[in-house]
Amino acid sequence: MPSLAQMTGSLHIHNFYIGKLKTNQERLFETDPELAMLLDNMAAVLSEHAMALAEDIADMEGDDT
Template identity: 75%
Template structure:
């Protein structure tokens, strides 16, 4: 099982890339709506991972 520090690092990386995907999606919305939709879908999947990861982190912090 990863350490709390590793999980927090992963959480921040997920959030960073979600921000990047959302920014690129906005740029491409007019010129390539299909790609913009794909980027939105990827960001949604990562967002689901963030929620699960945040829950795991909260559980670990509660146990300590």
């Protein structure tokens, strides 16, 4: 099982790439709507993973107290 630090790092990486995907999705919306939609879908999948990671981190932090 990954450590709390590894999970927190993974969450930060997820959030970084979600932001990148959203920025590019907005930029491409007018010129390439299909690609923009694909990027939006990828951001949604990463967001789901980020939420699950955040819940796992909260559980691990709760166990430490």
